[in-house]
Amino acid sequence: MISQLSWKIGGQQGEGVESTDRIFSTALNRLGYYLYGYRHFSSRIKGGHTNNKIRISTKPIRAISDDLDILVAFDQESIDLNGHELHDNGVIVADAKFNPVVPEGVTARLFAVPITAIAEELGTSLMKNMVASGASWALLGLPLEVFNKAVEEEFGRKGAAVVEKNIDAVRRGAEFVLEQAGGPLDEFQLEPADGKQKLFMIGNDAMALGSLAAGCRIMSAYPITPASEVMEYLIKKLPKFGGTVVQTEDEIAAATMAIGANYAGVRTMTASAGPGLSLMMEAIGLAGMTETPLVIIDTQRGGPSTGLPTKQEQSDVNAMIYGTHGEIPKIIISPSSIEECFYDMIEAFNLSEQYQCPVIVLTDLQLSLGKQSCEMLDYDRIVINRGKLVSDVPLLETHAQFKRYEFTEDGVSPRVIPGEKGGLHHVTGVEHDEIGRPSESSINRKKMMDKRLSKLDNLQITNAIHVDASYEEPELLIVGMGSTGGTIDEARARLEQEGIKTNHITVRQIYPFPTELFKPYADRASQIVVVENNATGQLADQIKLNVGCAEKVRNMLKYDGTPFLPSEIYSRSKELV
Amino acid sequence: MATFKEFRNNVKPNWCPGCGDFSIQAAIQRAAANVGLEPEQLAVISGIGCSGRISGYVNAYGFHGIHGRALPIAQGVKLANRDLTVIASGGDGDGFAIGMGHTVHAIRRNVNITYIVMDNQIYGLTKGQTSPRSAVGFKTKSTPEGSVETTLAPLEIALAAGATFVAQSFSSDLKQLTSLIEQGINHEGFSLINVFSPCVTFNKINTYDWFKENIVNLATVEGYDPTNRVMAMTKLMETNGMITGLIYQDTSRRSYENLVPGFSQESLAHHDLTLSQDDFNGLLKEFK
Ligand SMILES: Cc1ncc(C[n+]2csc(CCOP(=O)(O)OP(=O)(O)O)c2C)c(N)n1
Ligand code: SF4
């Protein structure tokens, strides 16, 4: 029996690849397996090759695999493009209709199943994905009832007859392939899973859910890949809580509307990707200057410009740190797991109110869109902290105004929301005094700048870095952020087998850089290798700038649009030592 | 009940003596008192320009934002707390150049706020460049030989965009202006009030006298019906937009807040943020 397996389905976009993947993985999730998905898709809606890969494991996994066990192919192109990933004992389940051919150099076995023919016999070729998934499920020898339950849920709203037909299609596919193979394939029998209930979701869902849990009631946003799922999730849920998603005319409106709503007391956020974030920069500066809480998600994708909109990249680090003009306090946190996507949104909303400044939550396409197992989320960890938001303040004397920008020890001033009788005040992006009136006095200017910037002197973030440091003096300190953590760990396990000592740090607090925490580990490592999906080493630059040890810092970069594979990190690390 | 004096603060505006914006400030203060508001119930959200300073000159909650973005900020404030009366305000450059995209979409969205444009046909704060409202041939610092671009007709655009309240006034006519702002506040939905507000320093063409000679008060137009959209459009075209008064009002359409499914009738800002354990468990179901 095996502890893990990789399964991939490929076809033309719009051909049912998504729904097959959804049903297949829902059933696996119910059985308690750990799953990690990777979507390959292009900007086209219909047509064009697409594939979804799922890695199935009895233990937690956070990376895609190097190779592949089972490939389900709707067309020859899917075999030609993905066949080379199959290892020697791999299996191809393909539609007999196109007379599938195993490409030269690939030794995988082929099961040609009359996928389209069976589906058409049952009434519609639309069901070919059910035939195909039934066939591949059967090869794994997993219980069919669990699979059928997932099918029932997928098609339930279309009525019992449709469910019936699809279940039939699954059965027919399974029967056909089992006859050909002479039963489930021994080498693909998975050990039973731990049976622990898990969630299965994409990072964008987790962040949207986290926002809801954090008390977010308004989202203003403009659609963009790979961020749109956040607004699509929230528009389904927010109305139940009295709130809504406003699809604005552009990202400038999205960010400024969020500023208005936060100013007026409602936790509001927006989410976008590089192009949208570029448009938001002036607004982020306004939030910084007016000390208005603001939470923005940046789901990084391939830049610059429209770049590679559906591909993986981590190249917005510099833009997020340096993008706004002038100097404002701002916090950038970067979740590195699906669970963190959830919890980090709660923390982001809290930080934005505690420090009264913009907070950017930085993810990447693979984390935002890759579907993966998520440990059960903990209700008790939902804690809301609104910082110095005050109400029922004493009434003001005639013409007096509330000191919204009062100088205080920690730089953070009490904040009231409009409607409060004793709280009248003015807010402006122009330099201002304690009651928010424009002021050009140089004494006031300096004091106000210091006040705003000093707020982050006391910044306390739990887990600013995640450290896995088993070695006192490692040969390599491997550093990453976002979705790369799991891949790095798999590479490290292989390096470890060869006696190469590595430690691992995932930077969660990207800005301000957690230098104090990071430095001791950097000092003790012979080399620091920074793994990132960009071309210039933006995270590495932050380490050099803040921590120093530039002579020890090495770049490990990948910017071809695809995530790192464990084997790539492994072999490039080996070259270094 | 607050009088208009309570909407005054002790800040001295930095506008040039004689600037049209002074009367708009007074009209907002009067209208707020006349509709029965207390200062804390009003939020004035403004853009950047000479006009944008208005939010600091009314004793209320004020938010002076960035150039061209008063409207999205104001809509955010209103959606967060629908109990507030929200006035957005700014210049013709703010609303009809850099912020034009927001203006058209705010009109379509129809959130219940009032937008007052202080239209001086020029960029005042940046010391006299052409604006989308400048006349063809108008010489400014940025058009030394005279502007060659067509003058924008914002109210016609507003009607085409589905505006439910369109009015225009002149800062010398404090009575009409005050009354229109009151009507705008009382209107359910987005109300647009464009106000001719002479810039005495940089615009020597569109002066007080020039407006007095050229504008027609709709009150004097026999048979004018502000509920008739076609008539409104025709009148604007016939007069090149040189009319004042209530131009068009449609009271049949509900505001955005009342149309959006599930949107809270109470101020969201005063909602309890905590999610119940039951709700949380319910939300997790679809991911199992
Ligand atoms: C993004 C941006 N671009 C340019 C400016 C400079 N700026 C400030 S106000 C203004 C135009 C002002 O004209 P208008 O909106 O008509 O207001 P007025 O001063 O005439 O009342 C400009 C161009 C700015 N503040 N922000
Ligand atoms: S420059 Fe013009 S618009 Fe600005 S304050 Fe002076 S008169 Fe008013």
Ligand SMILES: [Mg+2]
């Ligand atoms: Mg102007």
